[in-house]
Amino acid sequence: MARINLEHIRHAYGAKPKSESDYALKEVHHEWNDGGAYALLGPSGCGKTTLLNIISGLINPSEGRILFDGTDVTHLTTQQRNIAQVFQFPVIYDTMTVYDNLAFPLRNRRVPETEVDRRVKEILEMTGLVSWAKKTARGLTADQKQKISLGRGLVRSDVSAILFDEPLTVIDPEMKWVLRSQIKRLHKQFGFTMVYVTHDQTEALTFADKVVVMYDGQIVQIGTPAELFERPRHTFVGYFIGSPGMNVLPAEIAGSTASIGDQRIALDFRPEVKAGTKTELGIRPEFISLGREGMPVAVTKVEDIGRHKVVRARFADRPISIIVDEDGEIPAEPRVTFDPKAINIYADSWRVGGEA
Amino acid sequence: MEKTWNNKAWFMVLPVLVLVAFSAVIPLMTVVNYSVQDTFGNNEFFWAGTDWFLDVLESDRFWDALTRNLIFSAIILSIEIPLGIIIALNMPKKGIGVPICLVLMALPLLIPWNVVGTIWQVFGRVDIGLLGRTLASLGINYNYVQNPFDAWVTLIVMDVWHWTSLVVLLCYAGLVSIPDAYYQAAKIDGASRWSVFRYIQLPKMKRVLLIAFLLRFMDSFMIYTEPFVVTGGGPGNSTTFLSIDLVKTAIGQFDLGPAAALSIIYFLIILLLSWIFYTVMTTSDAQG
Missing domain, CATH: 3.40.50.300 (P-loop containing nucleotide triphosphate hydrolases)
Structure with missing residues (x-):
């Protein structure tokens, strides 16, 4: 040893x-x-x-x-x-x-x-x-x-x-x-x-x-x-671990707000992002909830894989995956919310911390 | 499923059949034909039965030549196989050395038999040959024309020079097919160089060694051209192998009957010995 x-x-x-x-x-x-x-x-x-x-x-x-x-x-x-x-x-x-x-x-x-x-x-x-x-x-x-x-x-x-x-x-x-x-x-x-x-x-x-x-x-x-x-x-760890992997979406960071397309997402911390870096927001499919509240998405496909369903959708014109319980329903006009605690911000693919 | 009977398929094998008939079956049958008859020329034949076979088997000439053949094969196999393995083990596995070594190894194999014979015949001559004169100047009494031992040494060295490469190339092919993981695992297991050879390299070379052994046995047992060119079967009869004896009988003395009988016996010996070697080596392979 x-x-x-x-x-x-x-x-x-x-x-x-x-x-x-x-x-x-x-x-x-x-x-x-x-x-x-x-x-x-x-x-x-x-x-x-x-x-x-x-x-x-x-x-x-x-x-x-x-x-x-x-x-x-x-x-x-x-x-x-x-x-x-x-x-x-x-x-x-x-x-x-x-x-x-x-x-x-x-x-x-x-x-x-x-x-x-x-x-x-x-x-x-x-x-x-x-x-x-x-x-x-x-x-x-x-x-x-x-x-x-x-x-x-x-x-x-x-x-x-x-x-x-x-x-x-x-x-x-x-x-x-x-x-x-x-x-x-x-x-x-x-x-x-x-x-x-x-x-x-x-x-x-x-x-x-x-x-x-x-x-x-x-x-x-x-x-x-x-x-x-x-x-x-x-971001690689995000993709590689988890099934499906983490959703990584290009985002503009301003203070404690991230914008993806027209959508604004409030963060519970201020990421320290240097100017000129490529910033992305990462959220795992497990921490997105699908319901009638929140930001609009367009569902493209639902995969039932037993204990849960994987919903493939387009959010702000980007593909995302969402995990929904087996008996969870998918509303006609689906909207999503991101769990703020589960959001990670990446600058040039590396995660950035920040003060709360 | 209903099987369609179509005898036309037989026509497809006809060309090969004709080829084999002319190249092997018909000549062989001619030999069989000669071996059981006697002729005094004029195309007159008399039935001789097994007389020629008995003649051959009862002659010392045959048994002496057969013994020489067996000793010669035994010696060159016991040199060429281990030497071939040793050279193959020491050949580079990668880099610029690989093509260089392979070409060098293949060179002797590309030289025609009679040329090899001529090269060594000249090389060993005491009056003008490089080897002969060098040995003479060193005070070594070497003369393959007069001394049977020297004649044998010359033939063996020549055969080793000519054919060890074949064993090397076959063994090398077996060696390079061993995945790196085997050597790595052996290192991890703390295996010695000998264990690596004994438990990894040798088992993996077994099949190619079998082929090398059989090829070298058959070829050496049928050796004709080189001793014919170098020593002509001499001095005396000391390097008269079965093949040389056969040609002397058939063409030198024009005794077609005994020559034909000898050919068939010769053929059967090679067939039998090869079969025995093959069987013994493959069964040990299956058990091992």
């Missing part, structure tokens, strides 16, 4: 990065607490895997330092860092039996055979592969193979951290749930530092204490699921 510090890490895959856009990973400076469960969330190609591989030592960063418990490990190998990592696609040693596959990381580290046996049996139990233990790994299905990969990551009890790179992509939804809760249980039991890369927001939000949202090679927000939901620091 270890506290992991990333100090001004930047990485470019090309040899001589010239401009900012040559970097796959723009400056990352962050501390991962010992025993924390983190999710790295972001779209494909945003640098999640690069960051993960830098932590595990599979990639040497172009710039910056990595510290484990205060010791510089930037130039240490993966093995010396004592990291476990599980990859997106199953990696198995297909000439070995399932048992030997799981024992492999331990035997390589010359763990006594009795201890190997104890640990491997535990993992076999956990992944439900007991009856396959003596079979060669070759004939297994994709999700069984991935369980082996996962098991090899979890079998070592003394690791500094366990890194997961979208490990459940190839697993059935039902099994995903089971495995996820097992990983969570192990995390509670052993308290290892855990970093979990995913592009699935549900997975990230249910799994982690802290979610790190990445976008275009940089960390845009680190927070609890609730913070990400209520106060997205960047």
Whole structure:
């Protein structure tokens, strides 16, 4: 177990990065607490895997330092860092039996055979592969193979951290749930530092204490699921988290009033907006109420998705989404009001605070 | 669903049938025809039954040549396969080195057999050859024309030079198909260099190695041109392989019957051994 510090890490895959856009990973400076469960969330190609591989030592960063418990490990190998990592696609040693596959990381580290046996049996139990233990790994299905990969990551009890790179992509939804809760249980039991890369927001939000949202090679927000939901620091976080994502509407800000088209919306704070920036108002579909009061909208489509309905509408000539209860009615001349507490103001895509 | 019977489809395979008939079936049948008859010319044939086969199988000449073939194949396989693997493992995986290495590796494969033979024949000559003269000036008594051991060494080195590339290229193709994640996982698991080879690279190369092994076995077992050009089967009979013996019998002595019988036996041996190797290697693959 270890506290992991990333100090001004930047990485470019090309040899001589010239401009900012040559970097796959723009400056990352962050501390991962010992025993924390983190999710790295972001779209494909945003640098999640690069960051993960830098932590595990599979990639040497172009710039910056990595510290484990205060010791510089930037130039240490993966093995010396004592990291476990599980990859997106199953990696198995297909000439070995399932048992030997799981024992492999331990035997390589010359763990006594009795201890190997104890640990491997535990993992076999956990992944439900007991009856396959003596079979060669070759004939297994994709999700069984991935369980082996996962098991090899979890079998070592003394690791500094366990890194997961979208490990459940190839697993059935039902099994995903089971495995996820097992990983969570192990995390509670052993308290290892855990970093979990995913592009699935549900997975990230249910799994982690802290979610790190990445976008275009940089960390845009680190927070609890609730913070990400209520106060997205960047419009990207707003779009990316939530289903449907946050409505982001171009708005003129004057004092504590925002104007969208002809509509004026009173804010309960004064955003500090510099002149010449692009200002936007963000509001989640959950915090818009549809009724007979407020500002006019034109409903274009209603999607019934079970527990609630998603209303697609045009507001001041902009598309917005509104979430309405399953039995909520949609009036003939619909109007909307925004919950003032749930309004966020963005200047050049970054959230701005302000005095109340 | 009702199946339509349309015998016209058979006409589609006719061209291939004709081609195969002329290239393989008819010549083979001619050989079979010769092998069971005796002729004194004038197109007169007499039934000989299995006499030629028994003659061949009872001759020392045949068994000696067969032994030479087996030893030669065993030696070149035990050199070329491990050497090919080692070279393939050390070839660059990316960058400018890749095309350079691939071209260098492919060069020997592009040279015709008899040219390879000529190159080594000249290269090894004691009077004018670079290799022969260098060795002589170093005080090493090397002469492939007189010394059977030297003749064998020359042929083996030549074959290794000519064909190891094939093994390298096949192994390399197997190696580059291994996803990076495997190597990364091995690093995470703390695998040694040997374990990476044993549990990742070797299993992934198994199929191509099987092909390399079979190709090299068949080719080396049928070797003709190079020893014919370099040593002509000598000194004495020391490098007379089955193929050379066959040509001597058929064209040198014009004994068509025994030559035909020998051809068929030769063909059956290669077929049998290849089948055995293939079966053994694929079953171990299925179990492994």
